[in-house]
Amino acid sequence: MNGKPNVAFICTHNSYRSQMAEAIGKVLASEAFEAFSAGTEIKSGINPEAVKAIQKLYGVDMTRTQRPKLLGDLPPADIVVTMGCGVQCPMLTCKHREDWGVKDPTGKSEDEFIRTAKIIEKKIIDLKNRIPKLT
Numbered sequence: 001m002n003g004k005p006n007v008a009f010i011c012t013h014n015s016y017r018s019q020m021a022e023a024i025g026k027v028l029a030s031e032a033f034e035a036f037s038a039g040t041e042i043k044s045g046i047n048p049e050a051v052k053a054i055q056k057l058y059g060v061d062m063t064r065t066q067r068p069k070l071l072g073d074l075p076p077a078d079i080v081v082t083m084g085c086g087v088q089c090p091m092l093t094c095k096h097r098e099d100w101g102v103k104d105p106t107g108k109s110e111d112e113f114i115r116t117a118k119i120i121e122k123k124i125i126d127l128k129n130r131i132p133k134l135t
Contacts, residue, residue: 005078014039
């Protein structure tokens with residue numbers, strides 16, 4: 001494989017978990033893979049609580065660097081990670097696919113969004129370490 005693999009983080013609405021994974025992937029694993037996110041349907045914007053959590057933890061304003069996208073907006077993916085939304089992506093061909101089972105923090109406290117980001121962070125670091133074996 002030439003260059004870094006593309007990792008697509010997929011969730012139904014592409015408004016928080018997958019967006020958080022894209023942002024955290026860019027911050028913590030950009031030397032290992034290119035991070036992207038998308039959904040099967042999209043909301044008009046990224047969840048404000050997710051934006052606050054990523055800003056607080058990583059100093060990144062997702063509203064400036066990311067936007068909700070549909071699956072068709074993605075470049076070809078080497079690795080597809082579904083976030084635990086039960087979304088099936090048969091049209092996305094890839095070399096490796098896994099589901100992270102991250103619980104939905106919608107409607108919960110800022111602390112819950114922070115906890116969700118920390119769960120995603122651990123999974124990003126684990127994925128980064130496994131990339132050579134997966135691609």
